[in-house]
Amino acid sequence: MALHVPAAPAPALRSVLTALGSPTAVREAPTPALRSVQGPLGAELPLPVHVLDRVVPSGGAPVTRLAGWRFHIRSGGRAVAAADTVLTPDGWAFSHFFEGPYLASTELALRQAESAGAHGQARLLSVPELYMLTLWLHADTGADAGAGTLLPTDVLVPLAPAPPGIAPNRPHPAADLLPLMNLRLGPRPLLDTPAA
Known part of the structure; x- marks a missing residue:
């Protein structure tokens, strides 16, 4: 597999497994699909979420x-x-359970990236101002998953639903997608653009 899924910090995984083992946490989760499951549950596919x-x-x-x-x-x-x-x-702690379109969209983007032979460390990148989430394929697979700079050659795959004017599930070099994101933001861009 050309994609590298980094290992999550052990305390983060333990906190999720503890929550899954808590009938109260699962029963009170705002996730009908999770509450209706019969049988064992597992936590898989850990991805660091960057903003x-x-x-x-x-x-x-x-x-x-x-x-x-x-x-x-x-x-x-x-x-x-x-x-x-x-x-x-005090360290890594469980925050919440959820469901919604980004769950299936993340899995679809990962499958498409694998089948296309994409290379990189899999991460998620959130852009709150655009209500946007992307699969971020960081070129440096050996990098600390909790750190790192968004490189121009990194690949971003906007997840569905994506903001108007940005096609979901299509890989873009970061250098190409960031200017498009700036256009969507208007007068307060993500990046200062040099004067021409």
């Missing part, structure tokens, strides 16, 4: 920060929900 922060100086690289780790919750070979973890002063 793309706002404006960086001209010519600078886009700034990202690690927001947490996301796990797909599987039962009987299918994803029924996802679980997010966050870093607290």
Whole structure:
């Protein structure tokens, strides 16, 4: 497999497994699919979730920060929900369970990337100002999954639903997608653009 899925911090995984083992946490989750599952549940496909922060100086690289780790919750070979973890002063902690279109869209993007022979470290990149989530294939597969700069040659795959004017499930070099994202943002771009 050309894609590299990084290992999640052990405490993050433990926090999700503990939540899955809690009947109260599962029963109170706002996820009908998770609550209706009969049988064992597992946490798989850990992906670091990075957030793309706002404006960086001209010519600078886009700034990202690690927001947490996301796990797909599987039962009987299918994803029924996802679980997010966050870093607290005491370490990694379970945040919440959820479901929705990004769950299937993430799995689709990963399958398409694998079948196309894509290379990179799989991550998620959130762009809150656009209500956008992308699969981020970071070129440096050996990089610390919690760190790293968005490189122009990294590949971004917007997940469905994507903002108007940005086609979902199509891979783009970051250098090509970022200007399009800037157009969607209007007067407050993600990147300062040098004067022509």
